[in-house]
Amino acid sequence: MTVSSSADFTRNASPYLYGPEAAAVARVLESGQYGHTRVTEDFEQRVAAYLGVPEAVAVSSGTAALHTALLAAGVRPGDEVIVPSMTFCATVQAVLVVGATPRFVDVDPATLCVTDQLVRRAVTGATRAVVPVLFGGRPVDLSPVQGELADRGIAVIEDAAHAFGSLTGTRPVGATGNLTCFSFGPIKNLTCGQGGMVIPRTAEEADTIRRIRLLGITQSQATRANTTTYGVAGFGLRYQLSGINAAIGLAQLDHFDTTKRTRRRLWRRYRDALAPLDDVTLIDVGIEQAVPHLCQVRVPHRDQVFAELRDQGIGVGVHYPPNHLQPAFAAWRRPLPASEQAGAEILSLPFHQHLTEQDIDHVAVTLGRALNTVGAASCASC
CATH class of the missing domain: 3.40.640.10 (Type I PLP-dependent aspartate aminotransferase-like (Major domain))
Structure with missing residues (x-):
């Protein structure tokens, strides 16, 4: 493995x-x-x-x-x-x-x-x-x-x-x-x-x-x-x-039934662990029918939270920057407000079958701390 x-x-x-x-x-x-x-x-x-x-x-x-x-x-x-x-x-x-x-x-x-x-x-x-x-x-x-x-x-x-x-x-x-x-x-x-x-x-x-x-x-x-x-x-x-x-x-x-159960269990663990965080909105994958590939949240001050989490050893990502804003596709750009707002807020949390439930709890706690740190710094600069 x-x-x-x-x-x-x-x-x-x-x-x-x-x-x-x-x-x-x-x-x-x-x-x-x-x-x-x-x-x-x-x-x-x-x-x-x-x-x-x-x-x-x-x-x-x-x-x-x-x-x-x-x-x-x-x-x-x-x-x-x-x-x-x-x-x-x-x-x-x-x-x-x-x-x-x-x-x-x-x-x-x-x-x-x-x-x-x-x-x-x-x-x-x-x-x-x-x-x-x-x-x-x-x-x-x-x-x-x-x-x-x-x-x-x-x-x-x-x-x-x-x-x-x-x-x-x-x-x-x-x-x-x-x-x-x-x-x-x-x-x-x-x-x-x-x-x-x-x-x-x-x-x-x-x-x-x-x-x-x-x-x-x-x-x-x-x-x-x-x-x-x-x-x-x-x-x-x-x-x-x-x-x-x-x-x-x-x-x-041969093992896909195990894959389905594991990925659904891990996503649900994230859902429960993130529930106490007021500034976090979990993207709904429809877990009763989905085999989730990502676990994504929307957060304020995304870029600063991203940097803080990476500094704390949490491998977050962004899936994906909106394509209509990419230089290669500029000829077909049109206003897409929901995509543009999501592009500024979404954050992909670690999600794979090597994770334990303790790992997920650690990510959630670290995310909460990062939001507090970034929020305090933002208020201090106001």
Whole structure:
């Protein structure tokens, strides 16, 4: 397992391995076949079975999942894609790489997620897709606007990078009929070391995504080995998930029920430990349905509190600076007051499976002290 903290520093995030991952990788290495292999296909089938969907297509990262999903949905240059500003920049970069225009939308201040009302107000005649971000693992229910979007030919592509294992109602995220993209990066709820997955809506979309991830080639690697040629049917990239990474994911799936229980227990411990702090607002992940990826709070004087906590050995972070304020995306800037206020207040507390409940209590106590210290200094300077 990865060491998550030292005696004087608590990390913000850290991968968690159960042990069998190393042996699973060793078996792939011993096979001499490291690329997209039967192990990758086994991982796809296991994820599909876990979610209760017909197909799942593995790719090399969550960003690759978003890119291929946008292409499979028919998003092209000149189209608009509605995307919340409160997300990792990868969501926006995937929109740009297909030549589309991001139309930034605001979020619910309590959840940092888009709502059906916000999406409805953002739709224009150029809208081709909506990318709700399941922030921190919280499901996003766009069912009130789903029919209207479908009637206008607008695809819903869920950025579920934070939300593997979460539920929308009684159904797993990924099984609600939308194109869904997962990330299996190092610190995600389920890790492959690096990787991603697309849950397609149709068999045709699955075929398109598989072709794109293999440079547009229509034959499998096994088939190509027995022929003197192969066909390139269209645009493609090298987005395959290696058997090495898939082996890690398969081992992680064996323990995912434990992952769910642990992450929910730790988040609830934070909720209880932070409750006495008047100046702290916990971002609501919908813990009864979410497998949380983050534990975030809103605090006054965020930048000063951030610095004070880091000085005290608490590895806090900010997820994320609003994208519409980033220099690279300035051409599409528009007023988004809830995102801008959240961007100035949010703080991500240490959250990973190496933490103990005592660690969480220590973080909460240290946060309370930091707020008092910063508040006193602010008052002294008035």
